[in-house]
Amino acid sequence: MSALVARKVFRPRSFAGWPLEIAIELDLACPGFLASAFYASPVRRQAIFLTLAVLARDGLEKLALRLDYASSTSSERHHRVLQRHIACTLMTTKRAREIIRGVCGAVPDGLVGVLHRIGDDPLRDPDLYSRLIETFSDPRHRMRRDVLCQHGGAITATQIEIIHRLDPVLVHANVLKRLHSRSQADSANSALALIRGTVSSATDEAIRQSIEDLGPKTDLGTLISRWLEKVDRPPVCLPIPDNDPDLLVMRSGDAMASLGRRFRNCSASRIVFLAQGAEILLEWRHPPGLVAQCHRLTNGGWVLTEIYARSNGYVDPAAAAALRRKLEGLGIPALSPGAYPRTSGVLSLLGAWGGVGRNLGFDETEDDLDVLEQEIAETEHAA
Template sequence: MLSGLGDSPLPQQRFYHDIFDMFSNPAHRQRASALLQITGQIGPSYIEITRHLDPILIHRNILNRISLAQVDDVNTVLALIRSTVTTATDAALRQSIEQIDPKTRLETFFARWLKKMDRPMAAPDILADDPDLAVLTTGEAMVSLGRRFQNCLGSKAPFVATGRHAYVYWRHSPEAIAELHRLSNGQFVLADVHPVLNQRPDPATVAAVRNKLQSLGIPALETIDNELRGCAVLRLTGAFDIMIGPRFFEDIDEQLNELEREFSNAA
């Protein structure tokens, strides 16, 4: 172990105390073992990462893919996976970590787990037997519907897992997917309506989706009279975010703040 530290002394005495603790305390046996698996010189950053990383993540396949600045975020993502994926047991997580392909990025590894999401942190209050709408609450359902619509819905599972977005399937023809965004007060608002192949949505369908959601207490973020996607010319110029709607980037926060003020005043 000492040979792995190199010839130069560590910058702070506490690093030696940390190493001693990891190798002498049976509770930290896994952390000590991970340090021994590191190829090359073991610097202060490796010691810090190994000390603070969640025990399940203590494996060379993770240690070789993260920096010290990412430790808190990586632990948070793991906590999110544990909270939103019922199959994410310690044993299943550990096995998948051990089997990470050398060419697989850490972001890809986490995204694959979140595609198994089946209990999002928040979802709109729409009954499961609603005759018009079906809330997509699992990554499996999102991937399946995304393939049928030929869009990127399957990649949006992290947004649903965290409760930031929700996607609702319109059961009638022509089919559509309503995209909802959640405000800081927990209220969901309609942000966009996506038809098959992300084509221009049918105005009648947009109106029907909007009216249905409005009847359930879910207003639309867009306030102008035409359909949510707005002018196709703006889309071609890149003037707005296609995943949010026909508003300029700098206007989105103000719209959300305005909606929150309206909800507060109404209460």
């Protein structure tokens, strides 16, 4: 007794975008092609879209020759004849695998499965099909191919773009599922460059292992932050020697974290700016102790932008003035408080909170400053 195998019949599904214009031209040369494409299964439609992308890239004659167009009569090489041959071949070749074999010369492992997971609609850019062919044909892209094949669920154009943009070290399923745009992929590459340039222990093997070990609830931002906590070679530094008696410069992630614990503030959250070479924190060694925040200028110089006390409390004006004078003597000026006195007091009355450079302790009195400088001098003399 023979069993009848039911063949699934698909409802017609139209498509738009770049392949529609090409498909209409083929339908004019071979009526019925467009309807055939509308009724095709999802994976066969994708094989047709891949063929149309190759046609757009390579032209009619090259594609027709791949699809066994054997005529050598030049008069028959009219574009309508070539279009008819391509359209008829696609209409009569029922299996997606055979269409791909005709276009590519072989069927790369995994390509048919990925095309099936793209679904009914064409990828937004025909070049993405060329990238897929390259990814699955070129052994150099084996990791990218494997990650696409391992990715669960549907495959989108964005994921194909992401996997091609990522640095090889970041080509991993744990990264792909955490990125959602080309811009994020570029940012991830930049973060990797930042880690490589500022963390001496960040070998490619160590970074890949940390990606492999990512927990399901850990995002990429957390992974990047963990690496930047190990910064030990920032790209720039303040012109202050290690043995300066008044100032201690934070030159590593460990130093920043220690500063945050001692002053009970968020210094550790500023490590990324140290790694970028945009900002450096330093400690005023004399009681009651202060933290100075310096920003780099585009000319390579530095400017003092903020001064903080322990637990972000009250900044003693006299201590702040001594710190500012010390830095100014080293070529690091402070932001100006403006042309009128008691800047902080006026802003508080107005309820104008925030603003860069507000907390620089400019409300000191000359007497307080003279007393503090005398105490510092006496301490250094005693030492």
